[in-house]
Amino acid sequence: MALAQAKIDAxxxxxxxxxxxxxxxxxxxxxxxxxxxxxxMGLPGRRDEYWKYTNPTSLTAPxxxxxxxxxxxxxxxxxxxxxxxxxxxxxxxxxxxASDDLEMAGIEIERLETAMQADIHWAKDVYGVLExxxxxxxxxxxxxxxxxxxxxxxxxxxxxxxxxxxxxIYLHKSDASDAILHHVVKVEAGAELTVLENGPAAARFxxxxxxEVADGGxxxxxxTQGRDHERRAVTHLFARLGSESLFKSFTMxxxxxxxxxxxxxxxxxxxxxxxxxxxAMGDGxxxxxxxxxxxxxxxxxxxxxxxxxxxxxxxxxxxxxxxxVKEGAQKTDGYQISQSLLLDDDSQFYAKPELxxxxxxxxxxxGSTTGAIDEEALFYLRSRGVPxxxxxxxxxxxFLAEAIEEIEDQTIADEILARLQGWLDRRHG
Amino acid sequence: MLxxxxxxxxxxxxxxxxxxxVDLTVEAGKVHAIxxxxxxxxxxLSYVLSGKDGYEVTEGSATLNGEDLLEMExxxxxxxxxxxxxxxxxxxxxxxxxxxxxxxxxxQRKARGQDEISAADFLKLVREKAKDLKIDxxxxxxxxxxxxxxxxxxxxxxxxxxxxxxxxxxxDETDSGLDxxxxxxxxxGVNALRDENRGxxxxxxxxRLLNHIQPDVVHIMANGRIIKxxxxxxxxxxxxxxxxxxxxxxx
Numbered sequence: 001m002a003l004a005q006a007k008i009d010a011x012x013x014x015x016x017x018x019x020x021x022x023x024x025x026x027x028x029x030x031x032x033x034x035x036x037x038x039x040x041m042g043l044p045g046r047r048d049e050y051w052k053y054t055n056p057t058s059l060t061a062p063x064x065x066x067x068x069x070x071x072x073x074x075x076x077x078x079x080x081x082x083x084x085x086x087x088x089x090x091x092x093x094x095x096x097x098a099s100d101d102l103e104m105a106g107i108e109i110e111r112l113e114t115a116m117q118a119d120i121h122w123a124k125d126v127y128g129v130l131e132x133x134x135x136x137x138x139x140x141x142x143x144x145x146x147x148x149x150x151x152x153x154x155x156x157x158x159x160x161x162x163x164x165x166x167x168x169i170y171l172h173k174s175d176a177s178d179a180i181l182h183h184v185v186k187v188e189a190g191a192e193l194t195v196l197e198n199g200p201a202a203a204r205f206x207x208x209x210x211x212e213v214a215d216g217g218x219x220x221x222x223x224t225q226g227r228d229h230e231r232r233a234v235t236h237l238f239a240r241l242g243s244e245s246l247f248k249s250f251t252m253x254x255x256x257x258x259x260x261x262x263x264x265x266x267x268x269x270x271x272x273x274x275x276x277x278x279x280a281m282g283d284g285x286x287x288x289x290x291x292x293x294x295x296x297x298x299x300x301x302x303x304x305x306x307x308x309x310x311x312x313x314x315x316x317x318x319x320x321x322x323x324x325v326k327e328g329a330q331k332t333d334g335y336q337i338s339q340s341l342l343l344d345d346d347s348q349f350y351a352k353p354e355l356x357x358x359x360x361x362x363x364x365x366x367g368s369t370t371g372a373i374d375e376e377a378l379f380y381l382r383s384r385g386v387p388x389x390x391x392x393x394x395x396x397x398x399f400l401a402e403a404i405e406e407i408e409d410q411t412i413a414d415e416i417l418a419r420l421q422g423w424l425d426r427r428h429g
Numbered sequence: 430m431l432x433x434x435x436x437x438x439x440x441x442x443x444x445x446x447x448x449x450x451v452d453l454t455v456e457a458g459k460v461h462a463i464x465x466x467x468x469x470x471x472x473x474l475s476y477v478l479s480g481k482d483g484y485e486v487t488e489g490s491a492t493l494n495g496e497d498l499l500e501m502e503x504x505x506x507x508x509x510x511x512x513x514x515x516x517x518x519x520x521x522x523x524x525x526x527x528x529x530x531x532x533x534x535x536x537q538r539k540a541r542g543q544d545e546i547s548a549a550d551f552l553k554l555v556r557e558k559a560k561d562l563k564i565d566x567x568x569x570x571x572x573x574x575x576x577x578x579x580x581x582x583x584x585x586x587x588x589x590x591x592x593x594x595x596x597x598x599x600x601d602e603t604d605s606g607l608d609x610x611x612x613x614x615x616x617x618g619v620n621a622l623r624d625e626n627r628g629x630x631x632x633x634x635x636x637r638l639l640n641h642i643q644p645d646v647v648h649i650m651a652n653g654r655i656i657k658x659x660x661x662x663x664x665x666x667x668x669x670x671x672x673x674x675x676x677x678x679x680x
Contacts, residue, residue: 375482380519380573383479384533384589385507385540394532398523398572 007042010060011141014043017062018149018180027116030128034148037132043141050138053318053350054289058258059142059234064178064204067230078198078224078419082411084167085109087154091172091202092179094152098169106160107193112153112182123155123184130210130238134264138293143236143262146208150182157186158193158217165194165220170201172228177202183209187217189242194409195219200226200256205233215242215269221249222412224419225256229286232258237276243269243298250407252416253280253288254423260289267294267301267329277306277406279416281423282315289318290338296329296362305336308403310396311347312427322354325362334364341399342372393424430628431455431478431597436489438470438477447473449653450489455597458625462639463632464664465650466672471632472516474650475601478630479513480506493597507533508540510596514586514603521573526585529573530555534592558591562618580611587618598622599630604638616641636668649675 015038023031043060044051058065087109088098094111102109115123128147134140156166168183179202187193191214201207213219225233233256239247253259265274280288294303309317319338340349351368373395381391397420404420407413431454438448447470455461465471477484478491480503491498498506521529535545546554559569562584574582583603590598600619604612619642623629631642639647639661647663648655651672656679657663667675 374519374521376519377521379481379503380515380521381524381529381533382503383481383507383513384529384593385504385537386529386533387504387536388502390532390536391504394524394529395521398521401523 003045003047004042007045008039010043010045011038011145013062014060014145020149021151023116025116025119026121026124027127030124031148034128034144037135038141038144038148041139041141041144043145050291050320053320054260054287058232059204059206059260064176064202065232066175067172067203067228067232068175069172070200070228072227079167079196079412079415081415082165082167082196084165084196086167086169088169088171089152089179089181089201091174091177092152092181092205104162104164106158106191107162107166108157108159109166110155112150112155112184115155122157122186126184126186126210126212127182130212130240131208131236133240133266134236134238134293140236140262140264142206142234143208143238146180146182146206146236150180150208153182153184155184156193156195157188158191159188161192162194165196167196167198170197170199170205170226172200172202172226172231175203178204180206182207185209185211185219187211187213187219189214190216192218193220195221197221197223198226200228200231201233203231205231205235207233207235209237211237211239211247213239213241213245213247216244217242218246219248220408222407222409222416223251224416225251225253225259227255229255230257232256234260235262237261237263239263239265239274241265241267241269241272241274244271245269246272247274248406248408249276250403250416251278252419253278253282254420255282255286256288257285258287260291262291263293265294265303267296267298267303270299271301272298273302275304275306275406277304277403279308279400279403279420280317281310281420283311283313283427284315286311286315288316290321292321294323294334296323296325296332296334298329300331301329302333303335304406305338306403306406307338308400309340309349310343310399311340311349312343314346316347317349319350319368320352321366322356323364323366325357325359325364327358329359330361332359332362332364334362336366337402338368339399340370341396342370389428393421396424397421430457431491431493431630433491434489436477436491437487438473438484439487441483441485447484447653448477451653451655453648453655455628455630457596457628459645460623460629460631460642461646461648462644462664463630463648463650463655464634464636464667469650470653471650472601475513475599475630475632478599479503479511504536505540507593507595508537512590512593512595512598514583514590514598514600516602516605518574518582518586520575522575524573526569526571526573527555530589530592533589537593555592559588561621562588562591563614564588579606580608583607583611583615584618587615591618591622596626597628597630599632601632602634603631604633604635612638613641636664639664651676
């Protein structure tokens with residue numbers, strides 16, 4: 001039990017370095033509950049099976065490792081061309097002056113703090129609730145820590161089709177910032193909402209987003225994680241889906257010495273659909289981990305996991321993805337693909353695809369591949385006059401295409417593609 | 430235009446000599462056919478001329494209008510005017526046929542110091558040429574060669590050739606896997622490109638393609654060398670008697 005005790009001790013050390021925000025009412029109860037749970041489970045350690053390929057030390061340490069603030073004068077704002085409602089956080093603190101008015105027809109947006117002060121609030125039924133559900137069968141202590149200690153965030157409730165996306169912008173200005181944000185989203189029956197996220201947020205960023213999509217609702221999520229290479233991030237996306245609802249999430253990650261993106265999605269209503277995709281590119285000490293757990297607990301639901309990674313100069317990619325089909329979840333259509341393209345011999349990709357099925361009338365497929373650039377295809381392109389570097393880029397972007405296709409909005413998909421191309425261009429100097 | 434002198438080529442990975450002294454001159458405006466049994470080195474010759482990895486030239490030279498082809502990267506050879514119609518065109522998921530063609534056309538223009546072709550002009554040109562080859566708009570939209578039948582892939586090769594307007598067209602067993610109608614269509618596409626400034630090297634097993642693409646000169650290749658050269662009648666002789674007689678004759 002020495003290991004378990006070490007994890008519990010680590011949690012205490014971490015908590016001692018944090019101040020648990022003062023709350024009242026329902027929020028106080030939610031935070032206290034999380035605190036109790038965290039003290040019982042402790043923080044993840046290197047020996048944990050779920051952290052076999054990603055070392056959690058920098059994410060659990062009491063102090064955030066420093067991360068230089070990155071800026072590129074040639075950079076254009078991410079999603080800058082898109083009409084959106086901007087909500088800005090600087091090193092994890094809401095910046096009202098830089099944000100738009102939190103007003104949109106059919107959409108209620110409040111700062112987490114405000115929602116927590118209300119005696120009765122819809123967020124009570126989601127905050128920490130989806131996160132708690134996501135703790136079985138696998139513990140996710142960094143999300144528990146987040147529920148207990150989150151210092152800021154927004155709660156968003158959509159009761160109609162949003163006229164424009166809500167855009168969460170995470171600026172990083174201090175090289176020692178340690179941010180814990182917690183967002184709660186509820187898409188009511190038949191409503192539709194798109195949430196955009198971009199930016200590195202802080203030297204170290206722990207973020208949870210809980211998303212409840214009611215019957216017939218639709219939620220779209222597109223995020224980019226910022227070019228600050230030294231930043232570290234652990235993020236959790238918890239989603240609970242009602243019948244005939246749609247959930248689509250896409251993440252682009254370029255650079256970052258430590259990124260662990262977890263997603264825990266439950267399909268609880270019949271005929272629901274959940275798609276989650278990621279395109280990651282990195283070199284050197286880039287470390288990127290996608291850990292996904294999708295539970296089918298209703299009839300005739302569909303889920304897709306599409307994760308692609310381009311790795312070079314010793315970069316590391318990790319994918320842990322599971323589809324759990326519960327008893328009675330007949331007619332499930334589950335698909336999972338994780339692929340890496342290694343541009344040299346030094347890079348590495350660890351994949352752990354899992355299927356666990358307790359229903360007999362389902363179609364589930366999964367695949368995982370690791371490979372180099374297809375030399376035959378490269379020669380074919382070059383033989384038509386396309387220069388080698390350009391031909392290689394075309395094949396890299398083609399490799400990522402299946403993930404990018406998961407973005408429904410063509411303008412956003414085009415921007416993501418252009419940013420990936422930019423990343424490649426910078427590699428050519 | 431194309432001058433190959435005493436070309437010796439071996440495989441890089443294994444110590445196996447494939448070409449053992451090929452001499453060949455293709456003049457502008459002419460169609461040269463190379464026939465020969467399996468394993469004679471025909472496809473290797475096409476790959477070595479277009480710059481594929483895996484081959485080592487141990488002796489000899491190959492020049493296009495005086496420029497040393499063997500020193501150039503594949504894309505430089507393409508810009509210099511070499512085009513290889515592949516025996517097995519590669520499928521490339523995720524790369525759109527049109528994007529690929531336009532990138533290739535513009536890359537070659539850029540390499541030659543010409544302005545890029547505008548999107549509108551390109552589209553017009555591609556539609557025109559695709560129509561002649563009975564390539565529909567749907568095919569153009571798909572990823573390169575994905576879901577194409579054997580015949581469609583070969584027509585797509587000819588479309589690329591028509592768009593890139595090379596000086597030297599090498600056709601590597603373009604007739605393989607084609608039915609008669611598809612072969613006619615491909616041959617018409619090739620014939621439309623015949624002009625006094627362009628040379629062709631048509632590699633084939635069978636004489637039947639040469640009924641549709643009339644060669645000026647026919648070479649027989651065996652065991653890494655050109656063993657006999659003649660006019661179109663040589664192809665007919667092969668068709669009638671097989672390679673055995675010719676091989677015996679030079680042995």
